[in-house]
Amino acid sequence: MDTAPQGLQISPHRVLFAESGLPIVDGAHLDHRVSGLLDGRPWLEAIDYHQVEELTRVLIGACAVVICYLSGARVGEVLTLRRGCVEHDPATGLWLMHGRKWKGARDGHGAKVPEGQIREHPWVVAEPVARAVTALEQLHDSDLLFSAVVLGKKPSGRDRARSTAEIGETITEFIDWVNAYCRARGRRDHVPADPAGTITPSRFRRTLAWFICRRPRGLVACALQYAHLHVHMTLGYSGTYASGFPDETALEQWLTRLEDLQDAERRLQAGEHISGPAADAYRARVCGAGDRFAGRVIRSGRQARSVLANPSLQIYPGQGMTCVFDPSTALCQMRGAPSGDERRTPDLDDCRPACRNIARTDRDVQHLRRQAARLRLLVDDPLSPAIRHDRERRRLDDLTQIITGHVPGRPPDHLDDRAHEQAR
Numbered sequence: 001m002d003t004a005p006q007g008l009q010i011s012p013h014r015v016l017f018a019e020s021g022l023p024i025v026d027g028a029h030l031d032h033r034v035s036g037l038l039d040g041r042p043w044l045e046a047i048d049y050h051q052v053e054e055l056t057r058v059l060i061g062a063c064a065v066v067i068c069y070l071s072g073a074r075v076g077e078v079l080t081l082r083r084g085c086v087e088h089d090p091a092t093g094l095w096l097m098h099g100r101k102w103k104g105a106r107d108g109h110g111a112k113v114p115e116g117q118i119r120e121h122p123w124v125v126a127e128p129v130a131r132a133v134t135a136l137e138q139l140h141d142s143d144l145l146f147s148a149v150v151l152g153k154k155p156s157g158r159d160r161a162r163s164t165a166e167i168g169e170t171i172t173e174f175i176d177w178v179n180a181y182c183r184a185r186g187r188r189d190h191v192p193a194d195p196a197g198t199i200t201p202s203r204f205r206r207t208l209a210w211f212i213c214r215r216p217r218g219l220v221a222c223a224l225q226y227a228h229l230h231v232h233m234t235l236g237y238s239g240t241y242a243s244g245f246p247d248e249t250a251l252e253q254w255l256t257r258l259e260d261l262q263d264a265e266r267r268l269q270a271g272e273h274i275s276g277p278a279a280d281a282y283r284a285r286v287c288g289a290g291d292r293f294a295g296r297v298i299r300s301g302r303q304a305r306s307v308l309a310n311p312s313l314q315i316y317p318g319q320g321m322t323c324v325f326d327p328s329t330a331l332c333q334m335r336g337a338p339s340g341d342e343r344r345t346p347d348l349d350d351c352r353p354a355c356r357n358i359a360r361t362d363r364d365v366q367h368l369r370r371q372a373a374r375l376r377l378l379v380d381d382p383l384s385p386a387i388r389h390d391r392e393r394r395r396l397d398d399l400t401q402i403i404t405g406h407v408p409g410r411p412p413d414h415l416d417d418r419a420h421e422q423a424r
Contacts, residue, residue, distance in 0.1 A: 054177070059139065061174025063132040064146065064167050068204035071097060071125045075201045079161045081145045086125070086133045095130045096122040168200050175199065257313050261289040264315070267361070275360045275406040278324035282359040285312050285324065318348040320367040322359045331355040353398070365406045372399040 029046040036043050047055065067078050077099050085098045101119045136145040146162045162170070175191045182190040196203075264286045268274070274282050289312055307313070314325035323346045331352040346357070360368075375396040378384055384392070 056139065057170055058174050058177045059135065060146065061167075061170040061172075063136050064171055064201060065174065065204070066128050066132040068201050069207065070129045071123050072205055073097075073099065073123055074205060075164050075167070077101060078201070079146045079164070079167060081133070083137050083143050083145065085145070086130045088130070095125050095127055097125045097129060097133070098122045164201060168198070171199060171201060253308055257308065257315075258289075260317070261286055261313070261315065264361075265289070267363075272362050273407050275365075276321070276358045277356045278322075278326075278359040281324045281326070282315065282322065282361075285315055288312055316346055316348060318351060318364075320360070320364050320371060321351060322361055322364060323348060323351065323355075323357050324359050326357055329356045331357075360402070360406060362406075365403055368399050368403055372396055372403065375399065 028049040030049060030052070032047065034042040034044050034047065064078070067073070067081070068075065071078065081097070081099050087096050087098070088094075089096055099119055099122075133145060140147060140149055142149045142159055144159060144161050146167060148160050148162050148166070179190045182188070268283065268286060276282075311326075316323040316325060325346050327344055330346055331354065332347045332350040351358070375392050378392045379389060379396055381389075
């Protein structure tokens with residue numbers, strides 16, 4: 001028999017229960033069996049009736065985090081999502097999320113539309129977003145996914161979507177619940193305190209842009225992180241430039257580029273050596289960027305994209321090389337629109353050794369030394385097939401020549417012992 005704690009506080013009830021011989025557990029557990037697993041075990045043994053309201057709010061907070069972070073949609077756009085907003089396109093295998101937009105929403109006369117407009121292009125989202133939407137649809141009967149209705153209790157007036165402040169409080173409650181859960185079970189995967197302060201819903205969209213821009217080959221890295229099958233899914237976060245998400249990524253690209261240039265300038269001042277045909281151009285761009293761009297205020301994504309096209313900022317770190325990009329001399333198959341588009345960028349996966357845009361920093365040469373050490377293991381293998389041995393031998397000779405020429409007079413084996421150990 002299950003019973004609420006208050007029932008046991010009534011004296012006649014205690015006698016009745018004691019004489020019945022029936023097993024008694026604390027609380028009033030729901031009949032529903034917990035099916036969700038964490039580390040192969042149910043995340044809760046049972047759900048008490050008095051936990052339902054709290055767990056409902058926690059679930060809403062969790063769904064808000066997933067949708068805000070993995071869709072790239074604005075908070076207001078997320079909070080006004082409605083039942084049936086997600087569909088699966090069997091032709092492309094993509095999940096599409098439909099909703100309303102407010103930025104740039106105008107009628108035929110150019111006047112702003114207060115109620116917003118249905119987006120012409122849906123968001124392309126990851127499957128976890130679709131699952132979060134389904135969970136919210138099963139949680140209540142309201143047409144609004146993030147309805148102010150909680151457990152069937154309406155606030156005064158008609159139903160409405162939760163406000164940004166309300167969903168922020170719900171996310172905070174979700175974080176507190178997760179941390180309490182981890183403490184009670186000795187888990188270490190809690191949500192750490194954020195040095196930037198309270199985690200508000202508006203930060204998820206910018207965090208996604210940060211992730212895309214701060215990883216090598218950002219779009220591909222983002223696709224791998226979220227198990228996307230196509231880079232198109234990442235591009236689909238934006239829908240169109242009217243969505244504003246490309247503005248977020250442009251601002252992050254601008255900040256990232258400046259940080260990289262500042263770091264490069266500090267390394268040059270500390271004595272870092274630069275070699276390669278574009279060495280002089282590298283030094284000129286790095287040393288001039290601080291004076292040219294320090295203190296500049298960027299007020300919009302469009303302005304950031306324009307500044308990013310400045311030739312002085314076209315430096316792209318790669319694997320064992322740095323591209324000081326000049327489209328007129330580049331040998332790679334450049335990415336972007338046709339010739340003449342200012343947003344063209346180098347294809348670092350198609351880098352050609354003879355390209356005049358290549359510069360090599362000490363960090364690049366460190367990478368080449370490790371690569372050479374791995375090749376040396378293959379070349380020294382007596383069981384290596386002859387064709388493979390000759391190919392790796394030629395590649396090793398090329399790397400040795402580059403390493404030797406990086407700093408004249410420095411022996412090519414300067415770091416071989418350490419690189420050899422790392423290669424193992």
